[in-house]
Amino acid sequence: MPAIVTLNAGHTVAVAGAGLLGRLVAWQLLRDGHAVSLFDAGDLDTPPAAAWTAAGMVAPLCETVVSERCVYDMGRLALAQWPRWLEELEAPSLWHRRGSLMVAHPQDEGELAQFRRDLDGALGASAHYAELDAAGLNELEPDLAGGFRHGLFLEEEAHLDNRELLARLLEAIRRLGGECHGHCPVETFPGELETPAGRRTFDLVIDCRGTGARPRHPSLRGVRGETLHVHTDEVHFTRPVRLMHPRYQLYVVPKPGGRFVIGATQIESEDRSPISLQSSLELSSALYTLSPAFAEARILEQGVNLRPAFRDNLPHVTCHDGLITANGLFRHGYLLAPAVAGHLLAVVRGRGAQPFADVLAAPPPQEHTP
Numbered sequence: 001m002p003a004i005v006t007l008n009a010g011h012t013v014a015v016a017g018a019g020l021l022g023r024l025v026a027w028q029l030l031r032d033g034h035a036v037s038l039f040d041a042g043d044l045d046t047p048p049a050a051a052w053t054a055a056g057m058v059a060p061l062c063e064t065v066v067s068e069r070c071v072y073d074m075g076r077l078a079l080a081q082w083p084r085w086l087e088e089l090e091a092p093s094l095w096h097r098r099g100s101l102m103v104a105h106p107q108d109e110g111e112l113a114q115f116r117r118d119l120d121g122a123l124g125a126s127a128h129y130a131e132l133d134a135a136g137l138n139e140l141e142p143d144l145a146g147g148f149r150h151g152l153f154l155e156e157e158a159h160l161d162n163r164e165l166l167a168r169l170l171e172a173i174r175r176l177g178g179e180c181h182g183h184c185p186v187e188t189f190p191g192e193l194e195t196p197a198g199r200r201t202f203d204l205v206i207d208c209r210g211t212g213a214r215p216r217h218p219s220l221r222g223v224r225g226e227t228l229h230v231h232t233d234e235v236h237f238t239r240p241v242r243l244m245h246p247r248y249q250l251y252v253v254p255k256p257g258g259r260f261v262i263g264a265t266q267i268e269s270e271d272r273s274p275i276s277l278q279s280s281l282e283l284s285s286a287l288y289t290l291s292p293a294f295a296e297a298r299i300l301e302q303g304v305n306l307r308p309a310f311r312d313n314l315p316h317v318t319c320h321d322g323l324i325t326a327n328g329l330f331r332h333g334y335l336l337a338p339a340v341a342g343h344l345l346a347v348v349r350g351r352g353a354q355p356f357a358d359v360l361a362a363p364p365p366q367e368h369t370p
């Protein structure tokens with residue numbers, strides 16, 4: 001049973017880490033009437049968070065094939081929760097529920113068939129997808145290269161404009177009177193924070209530092225991911241497109257203003273140095289084969305970051321008196337944040353004393369709401 005951390009309105013809360021979880025939690029606690037101070041080691045406008053580098057897909061079906069069943073169940077919650085939060089932030093246009101498309105070159109169609117079998121094996125009747133032929137693919141994404149004969153359309157899935165979301169969350173935090181400290185690395189303790197300016201005490205400290213929380217979680221690791229951001233007015237994909245390949249699964253996600261994020265490698269390394277030539281070539285050539293019209297796209301940015309992961313690749317929430325930690329969202333931060341932040345907030349609001357491990361082990365909901 002976790003220690004009691006319930007707050008009444010007007011308590012002081014420090015949130016360490018202004019990535020995805022930290023911003024969500026700070027925003028919600030300010031709305032509950034608490035005095036919240038948010039700290040990040042980096043710049044608040046262009047944070048060094050994995051959340052900034054991420055592609056922003058909310059893809060429970062794609063992730064199920066490489067994860068535990070509970071990731072899918074938490075992802076279903078995300079599909080319902082994100083539109084509500086974005087309405088509250090007055091930013092509903094950042095949410096795109098247009099599904100995602102999976103394709104493979106003719107020589108790799110076995111990979112697509114294996115993915116479909118894995119999905120059926122993991123989800124049974126809940127695995128909702130449509131099999132498309134070349135005409136169906138062309139109807140959904142006319143700019144897709146002509147050589148693809150088969151694809152899968154995962155209609156339930158969504159993506160969001162994650163960088164704009166992070167900016168909107170920060171704006172809302174400031175508007176509600178949150179104290180925001182960028183370039184301020186902190187160490188967390190129950191009811192206390194060590195800042196460069198000295199120790200400060202709070203009624204509650206919440207640690208959302210991602211891979212920066214290693215001093216508190218020695219078993220936490222970072223998993224390197226690399227992306228490219230490109231711009232072109234020649235391609236008009238409206239949803240994430242994933243390319244199956246024997247060695248990797250790559251995706252391209254449309255962003256506002258003709259931008260696309262191509263990602264992502266997954267390398268068991270904590271190296272944050274720039275993208276390797278090999279990764280850059282693989283990402284660009286995958287992009288080019290999805291649509292030759294990408295040939296003239298301009299490379300705007302190369303992204304490298306570390307996904308925070310525990311050994312089981314599942315999120316962990318721990319509650320001590322005066323300190324809550326939430327971490328390990330790995331490659332599914334946007335997919336899992338509603339469940340993880342929701343649990344953390346329920347604990348703080350005195351409505352969820354159940355350990356998070358029990359939430360992960362809970363049986364899946366029975367009904368299906370596409």
Ligand SMILES: Cc1cc2nc3c(=O)[nH]c(=O)nc-3n(C[C@H](O)[C@H](O)[C@H](O)COP(=O)(O)OP(=O)(O)OC[C@H]3O[C@@H](n4cnc5c(N)ncnc54)[C@H](O)[C@@H]3O)c2cc1C
Nearest residue numbers: 017019020021041050051057186210212225332333334335
């Ligand atoms: C290439 C890539 C692509 C991804 N794509 C997706 C996707 O499409 N969909 C999806 O669901 N997930 C995706 N993810 C995963 C997602 O980004 C992470 O799971 C999520 O960002 C984790 O959120 P977090 O708040 O725990 O950590 P972060 O977002 O990393 O935030 C942690 C914050 O803590 C700060 N911090 C660290 N140390 C300190 C300190 N000592 N003091 C103060 N602040 C500190 C950091 O500066 C950072 O801002 C992707 C990740 C990567 C790397």
